[in-house]
Amino acid sequence: MKRPSVLIIGAGVIGGAIARRLGSDYDITILEAKSKPGQMTSRLNSGVIHSGMHLPPQSLKARFAREGSQMIRQYCEEKNIPHRQCGMLVVASYAELMDVMAELKGFARVYRRGKQQDIGMRFIMPWNIKKLEPNVKAIGGLFAPSVVIIDQVKYVQSLFADAQASGAKVVCDAKVTKAEAKEGHWEVESKAGTFKADIVINAAGLYAHEISTLFGAPEYPVYFYRGEYYEVMGEDAKMVSRLVYPVYRLGSKGLGIHFTPTMSGRLLIGPNATQVDGPEDYETNKTPEDAFRQSVSRFCPQLKTAKLKWAFSGIRPKLSNDGTEADFLIKIEQDEPTFVNLLGIESPGLTSSMAIANYVAELLSSTASSSTTSSIEN
Ligand SMILES: Cc1cc2nc3c(=O)[nH]c(=O)nc-3n(C[C@H](O)[C@H](O)[C@H](O)COP(=O)(O)OP(=O)(O)OC[C@H]3O[C@@H](n4cnc5c(N)ncnc54)[C@H](O)[C@@H]3O)c2cc1C
DSSP states (O other), X not given: OOOOEEEEEOOSHHHHHHHHHHGGGSEEEEEOSSSSTTOSTTTSSOOEEOOSTTSOTTSHHHHHHHHHHHHHHHHHHHHTOOEEEOOEEEEEOOOOGGGHHHHHHHHHHHHHHHHHTTOOOEEEOHHHHHHHOTTOXXXXXXEETTOEEEOHHHHHHHHHHHHHHTTOEEEOSOOEEEEEEETTEEEEEETTEEEEESEEEEOOGGGHHXXXXXXXXXXXXXXXXXXXXXXXXXXXXXXXXXXXXXXXXXXXXXXXXXXXXXXXSOEEEEOOOEEXXXXXXXXXXXXXXXXXXXXXHTTOGGGGGSOEEEXXXXXXXXXXXXXXXXXXXXXXXXXXXEEEEEEOOOTTHHHHHHHHHHHHHHHHHHHHHHHHHHHHHO
């Protein structure tokens, strides 16, 4: 039987995880605008495999974080991808009096969300925080010991190696520019030529909204939020060894500037969340390092004197801009030929990648079985 042909647009972690999951049941080609896979947001992130404790429990984001985190841990173990179970501390700091209520509200919310999802976490008293992280000063916190960090670059490379081993083709320097539905299939023009497919999957990250309109789907508004990182230099890079987050503030666009140790031994602080005009606005009007120093020194006074250096930034495509928490948008926009849209794949997209891939595979098999049923009935 002829295998359905699938074009995946975008060779980031999402495109790679989907290609790997669909495997040899489909004839898969991945079109990537850059010269190799994984050069955009899938590289420019914190590398944290989130538990879902910060997220609304019923959301796709939380569900995929719960499922995906288990899958990635197992995969990293099987494939020897560098990872470390460092655990995550969320700490309430000795804030100014005016801030205490905000601090407690945010703290209660993370606790409630974590409990509802049965995430292994516990309250931790200041003296026990000190035992784990002697340089962190807090009035209390939550500790989720199972959270891991991974080498996100190696993870993406491994997904593509698996996909290619089961027959997927990756075509780089192939920016998609045009699409047309013709006689039950898609004809897709790219910088590397024209491709035909029965199914197109939009995994174009920061440009997914543009691809969506090329394929005749509705225009979805997208707001870009840059997350910047500074790096702690010299011996001070050893001042913490775990993920240490402040309490999440209601309405905040990110999780608050925090400590992120990386698998390569760096200690990053960030990311913040600053709205920018476009998907490639990585460096204009950089946030000064003092803003980072002040945020983190609330719970780690030693940072006041540490030497910091700009590290990098990544950009989140957000689907809401009014203080509400938008979910991932993953749906079949059109059938025959099929167009699957993935939009707003911001954090925890890395964590969720394998669970998203499962979800897309289920969506495709449900349309395949419903079209079989209708042709039998006809
Ligand atoms: C600052 C920051 C920190 C984050 N931290 C975490 C974290 O710790 N944990 C976590 O789980 N998640 C985190 N995330 C989220 C995570 O990084 C993303 O959700 C994930 O990388 C999105 O992957 P993607 O494949 O959708 O996008 P991308 O990696 O951007 O891949 C999309 C690909 O599509 C290609 N493309 C675009 N347009 C076209 C076109 N027209 N034709 C062909 N190809 C095209 C691009 O070149 C790109 O390679 C973070 C994100 C940011 C910004």
